[in-house]
Amino acid sequence: MSRTAIDLSPFSDAIANRSERFIRRVKKQKVFGWFCTYTPIELIHATRFLPVRIYGGMTTVEKAGTLVPNFVCPYMRTSLERAMRGEYKYLSGVIQGYTCDISCGMMNIWAENSGLKTFHTVPLPYNTNDSARDFYRKTLNELIDKLNAAGGKFEMASLSRSLDLYADIRNKLLRLHELRRQNIFNPQARDFYTIMEAGFCMPPEEYMEHLTKLVGEVEKLKSNPVSGIPVLVSGSIVEQMWIFDLLEAAGGRLVADDLCNGRRFCDPADGQGKDPLDRLIDRYMHRFPCPARSIVDDRVPRVKQLVEESGARGVIFLFQKFCTPHLADYPALSAALRDDGIAVLPIEMDESGNIEGQLKTRFGAFFEMING
Amino acid sequence: MDNTQKTGKSTKRLATARELQQIVAEFYLEGHEAKRTGKPVGWMPPMNGLIEIFYAMDLQPSFPENWSPVCAAFGLIHKNYMTAESMGFSPDLCGYLRNCVGYINGLMGEEGVPLNGLPEPDMIFIPGAGCVPAMKNFQYIARRFPNARVFKADLPQVPIENIQRYHIDYALSEIHRIVDFLTETTGRKLDMDRLAEVVRLSDQSCALWDEITSYRRCIPTPISAAEVGLMFVLVTRQGTKQAVDYLTKVRDEVKQRAEQKTGIIADEKVRLFWDNIPLWYNLGLFNYFEKYGGVVVAETYSAAWSIRLDTSNPLEALAMKSLQSYPMVSCVSMQRRKDMVLRAVRDYHIDGVILHSNKSCLPITLGQMDIKRALEKELGVPSVVIEADHMDPANFSMSQFEDRAGAFMEMLLQRKGRS
Numbered sequence: 068m069s070r071t072a073i074d075l076s077p078f079s080d081a082i083a084n085r086s087e088r089f090i091r092r093v094k095k096q097k098v099f100g101w102f103c104t105y106t107p108i109e110l111i112h113a114t115r116f117l118p119v120r121i122y123g124g125m126t127t128v129e130k131a132g133t134l135v136p137n138f139v140c141p142y143m144r145t146s147l148e149r150a151m152r153g154e155y156k157y158l159s160g161v162i163q164g165y166t167c168d169i170s171c172g173m174m175n176i177w178a179e180n181s182g183l184k185t186f187h188t189v190p191l192p193y194n195t196n197d198s199a200r201d202f203y204r205k206t207l208n209e210l211i212d213k214l215n216a217a218g219g220k221f222e223m224a225s226l227s228r229s230l231d232l233y234a235d236i237r238n239k240l241l242r243l244h245e246l247r248r249q250n251i252f253n254p255q256a257r258d259f260y261t262i263m264e265a266g267f268c269m270p271p272e273e274y275m276e277h278l279t280k281l282v283g284e285v286e287k288l289k290s291n292p293v294s295g296i297p298v299l300v301s302g303s304i305v306e307q308m309w310i311f312d313l314l315e316a317a318g319g320r321l322v323a324d325d326l327c328n329g330r331r332f333c334d335p336a337d338g339q340g341k342d343p344l345d346r347l348i349d350r351y352m353h354r355f356p357c358p359a360r361s362i363v364d365d366r367v368p369r370v371k372q373l374v375e376e377s378g379a380r381g382v383i384f385l386f387q388k389f390c391t392p393h394l395a396d397y398p399a400l401s402a403a404l405r406d407d408g409i410a411v412l413p414i415e416m417d418e419s420g421n422i423e424g425q426l427k428t429r430f431g432a433f434f435e436m437i438n439g
Numbered sequence: 440m441d442n443t444q445k446t447g448k449s450t451k452r453l454a455t456a457r458e459l460q461q462i463v464a465e466f467y468l469e470g471h472e473a474k475r476t477g478k479p480v481g482w483m484p485p486m487n488g489l490i491e492i493f494y495a496m497d498l499q500p501s502f503p504e505n506w507s508p509v510c511a512a513f514g515l516i517h518k519n520y521m522t523a524e525s526m527g528f529s530p531d532l533c534g535y536l537r538n539c540v541g542y543i544n545g546l547m548g549e550e551g552v553p554l555n556g557l558p559e560p561d562m563i564f565i566p567g568a569g570c571v572p573a574m575k576n577f578q579y580i581a582r583r584f585p586n587a588r589v590f591k592a593d594l595p596q597v598p599i600e601n602i603q604r605y606h607i608d609y610a611l612s613e614i615h616r617i618v619d620f621l622t623e624t625t626g627r628k629l630d631m632d633r634l635a636e637v638v639r640l641s642d643q644s645c646a647l648w649d650e651i652t653s654y655r656r657c658i659p660t661p662i663s664a665a666e667v668g669l670m671f672v673l674v675t676r677q678g679t680k681q682a683v684d685y686l687t688k689v690r691d692e693v694k695q696r697a698e699q700k701t702g703i704i705a706d707e708k709v710r711l712f713w714d715n716i717p718l719w720y721n722l723g724l725f726n727y728f729e730k731y732g733g734v735v736v737a738e739t740y741s742a743a744w745s746i747r748l749d750t751s752n753p754l755e756a757l758a759m760k761s762l763q764s765y766p767m768v769s770c771v772s773m774q775r776r777k778d779m780v781l782r783a784v785r786d787y788h789i790d791g792v793i794l795h796s797n798k799s800c801l802p803i804t805l806g807q808m809d810i811k812r813a814l815e816k817e818l819g820v821p822s823v824v825i826e827a828d829h830m831d832p833a834n835f836s837m838s839q840f841e842d843r844a845g846a847f848m849e850m851l852l853q854r855k856g857r858s
Contacts, residue, residue, distance in 0.1 A: 134808045136796050136826075138531070165596055168570050172770030172805035179773070179809050190595045190606070193567035198616075199593060202609040206595075209603070359571055362591065363578045389531050389801075395575035398527035398540075399582065 070293070071254040073284050077277040078265035085122065085268040089157045092117060092270070097159040097218060102146070102173075104327045105164030105191060105360060109233050109347055110210060112271060113226035114219030118162070120267030121146045121155070124306050125420050134176055140387040141418035142304050143173045150181040159217060160185025162210070164351075167359040167392050187213050193360065195352045203348045226343040230350075232271050237336035239278040240266070243285065244330060248322055248377050252285045253293040256311035256321040263328055264306075295320025296434050297378050301370065301400075302385035303357075303393055304328045307416060310385065310426065317430035318438075323377035325370050326385075331355045359392035363399045370400060374409055381410040381437050383430075388415045410437050447723030448512070449665035452703055453696075455689045459668050462685060463509070466675050467554035473499035474558040479625045481562040482580055482587075484573050486743060486764040487594070488757030489564060491641050491678040492617060495634040496627045499558070503580060504573065505674050506557055507538045507830060511719035513553040516830065519545060533572035534799040534830020540579045560587045562624055564617075568594035569765045570802050588624045590617060598772035599763050610758035631753070637678035638753040644677060647686035648745040654693045655736050655787050659702025661693050664713050664735035665725040673744040708732030708857045709848065710788055714739045714780060714810065715795035715803050716829035724840070731848035732857065737787045739803070742779060743768040769802040777810050784820055791851045792822035793844070798834045821854075823847040 081088065089098050099111050100121040108118040123145035130151035131144050149155060163174055165188050178186040189206050192199035211221045240263065246252035247259065254262075262281070266274045298319045304327050305311075311321065324330050331354070338350030356366050374382060382404055386393050401411045412433045414426065451457070473480050480499045483489045493500040510516050516534070519541030524530065526544060528537050546552050563584065565577040581589045593613055595606040618629050654661050669689060676682035695701075711728060713735050718724055725735045743764045748756035766772040767779070784792065792814055794807045807824065814820045823843055828834035 138798055168802040175773035190597045192593050194593045198612040205605040391571050394529045394532055401527055
């Protein structure tokens, strides 16, 4: 039962019917998939293609299990499973920013086994100096050539328009994050992340229309505080919304996140530069960092700042099992949070979902401990 | 858990392999001597051209990643893992990472550590390429040694077949940045003539290694994967005369064995290929197959360390090396890796392939099923998947290995009519 009276059906419908919508869509526009939020989706959109995030979700892994070992993260295994079942036949290919080892390797597995045509990984720089920017620009030019070869038509003016559109979307999403923090917009966490996820599987123009309407309605809300212990969740992608339900049922209230299907997708909304490509580069170079693309000591203060601003009293780490970047940052990040008196709880999510009982107990104990 | 059944040293057949222990000891001794005399010590990942620059500038390189196999050989890993786990590192993380952070936050500096352990770093190089565990490893090293100067390196990560001029230019710009950093930090300047000499020696080592491996085409093979410890010189001594001298001796011995048709075992019946990193705590596994008349003739691991360099253009040669070595053996360049395995299977007359599904190294493990399929389809060569871990014996079961490897060997013998 939704906690908000605002109609969220345009978002939930988009998710529920994503395959049917895309199958219809490809008749008039090519669709490209992406895994990671470091993928320059504005550029894909500017070449007149539709970028959509590849969904994994919960499903039994059979075919993918014959191609990759079981110590690959659930997101990558379940999305490969869907590809092997033919659920992504509507994609013309996959474009990816080089982030973790696994997404890079899985691109090659997809290329070999999915039957899709176009695959491209953008080799992103780690540094932000002038030569790194110059290099970044060249990698994007190479991507443009590839997209043009796939039937796209790139123009700087269209990139400028795409950047404007995605900046508007990201600003609206950041506004929703802020209103949630202020305890004004209080949907259940599953609803909040449904709004986020809809953006990954909807044409951005359509998504923007729904978001504008939603934010307009939310802005009219009066403060309606919801009780619960404020927590921040940190991790890569969380597709299992039922985990949020358990968290809330145990007495928690999600006030902020460090997720790639949350804040990391939209912070910052935009970049600056002398031309649209520079603007794109600036945004991605200065975006809220993922552990796969950052040094742990650069990331720790950013997360701590989020915790402080949000008033979270605890941080719940929702790891995709076997996710090296997040697991590797955990010791430094959790120690820094504990030093600040913030309670931490690490949870590993697998593809089976058979952790409900364990989670109930652990969430309950965690909130009880915070309450002292 | 009974670890005794999981650990074991390999039986080496080369006389020159016996010198290796001394070479390893000298390398670590040299590191401590450098520390004592004030020669700057830099901790770095291997495989990227940094080592040649270090030797050319008379600086002391140190390789924490390479220290991990040494820890495995000396039985230090369990204690290091315990330390890492107490800090919050998941047992699902790479064993190199866990061993290294465990060591630097535990045993390091304690009395009685074999070879006196690693010398403290004056400089730390955090890589911006290679695998994520390697990057995180150096990030934690930098936290542990706050007084060391830190260089944050960057490098394009692209499949070898897609390398373009702009990738090389960026790698080159990073090399120039590294040289500037070293000059500023140590006060030493890079002499280009000296670098040319180091690059020439590095290339010579690779040429020697290529020649050594070429003798693996011989039946019986004069050298097997049980001698993989020889790689220590290619990992730690690239660009030095020591490496060239030692590999020359190894080459001479291997050549002589080939000419005299001296095999690893008396009756070589089955020739095997090992894909992925060896089990450092159990190199004796390479000898396991010998009771069936099997010899592990070749392996993927050594390929990444032998990259020929264009000696006429030393800096660009190092840039090219840095771009190629990791993608060559990982999932960055899967097509290239598949081609490499298939070529090795043809060149070395391989009968069967062992695919080590390595919990500690997903970047090398990913794609093995595609390699398996290509081996069957294109060459009709069977393969077997062995689940293990190059650093953590907890992820390896000797009895499961014996069941699977034994059945595989029986099948191969039957195919060859040698059972």
